[in-house]
Amino acid sequence: MDAIDAFQDHYPDNVAHCYGCGSQNPHGHQIKTVWDGDETVTRFTPEPYHTSVPGYAYGGLIASLIDCHSTGTAAAAMYRQAGRDMDSLPAFRFVTGSLHVDFLKPTPLAGELVIRGRVKEIKGRKVVVETTVSAGDVTTARGEVVAVQMPENFG
Numbered sequence: 001m002d003a004i005d006a007f008q009d010h011y012p013d014n015v016a017h018c019y020g021c022g023s024q025n026p027h028g029h030q031i032k033t034v035w036d037g038d039e040t041v042t043r044f045t046p047e048p049y050h051t052s053v054p055g056y057a058y059g060g061l062i063a064s065l066i067d068c069h070s071t072g073t074a075a076a077a078m079y080r081q082a083g084r085d086m087d088s089l090p091a092f093r094f095v096t097g098s099l100h101v102d103f104l105k106p107t108p109l110a111g112e113l114v115i116r117g118r119v120k121e122i123k124g125r126k127v128v129v130e131t132t133v134s135a136g137d138v139t140t141a142r143g144e145v146v147a148v149q150m151p152e153n154f155g
């Protein structure tokens with residue numbers, strides 16, 4: 001387990017292959033998300049190959065960071081609401097029902113991005129998460145994700 005004890009470190013191995021957040025996917029982003037009070041935070045440094053316009057990050061990367069940060073936040077929020085440890089069973093696993101992203105400013109490729117999430121609503125199997133992406137003091141993207149608990153018969 002990572003020193004920071006991220007939400008994603010608690011995903012069972014059989015659902016830890018996601019391109020955005022799976023610790024078992026060597027080609028993926030392998031994001032790591034933690035609580036910061038009532039918010040959640042992920043730190044991610046894009047690589048030169050994440051380019052869109054030279055010097056700036058590809059929008060699909062930004063969207064996928066918002067996506068997996070938010071589904072991880074949804075799972076953690078559900079455990080927190082239930083007063084349960086993230087390793088306890090049955091596992092709360094969330095998939096994306098809806099992903100909305102507003103690209104507010106170009107996101108520079110130089111340096112770390114800070115992704116912050118806030119739970120807007122928890123209702124039944126659904127969690128709505130608002131997430132921002134910031135480079136330094138500048139918020140470059142804002143997203144909203146409807147995360148839905150993964151049905152047992154997913155697929």
Ligand SMILES: CCCCCCCC(=O)SCCNC(=O)CCNC(=O)[C@H](O)C(C)(C)COP(=O)(O)OP(=O)(O)OC[C@H]1O[C@@H](n2cnc3c(N)ncnc32)[C@H](O)[C@@H]1OP(=O)(O)O
Binds near residue numbers: 016095
């Ligand atoms: C597990 C670790 C991996 C992490 C994944 C990381 C993120 C991903 O990339 S996941 C892959 C992309 N997503 C998918 O493939 C999901 C495909 N879609 C599905 O399987 C289904 O449509 C699914 C599960 C989202 C919802 O279906 P279902 O379980 O039948 O939901 P349902 O019972 O109708 O709705 C539950 C609630 O969610 C809401 N909801 C469902 N879909 C949406 C949607 N597209 N937009 C907005 N709200 C939605 C419903 O309105 C309902 O809300 P309310 O209770 O307020 O009425």
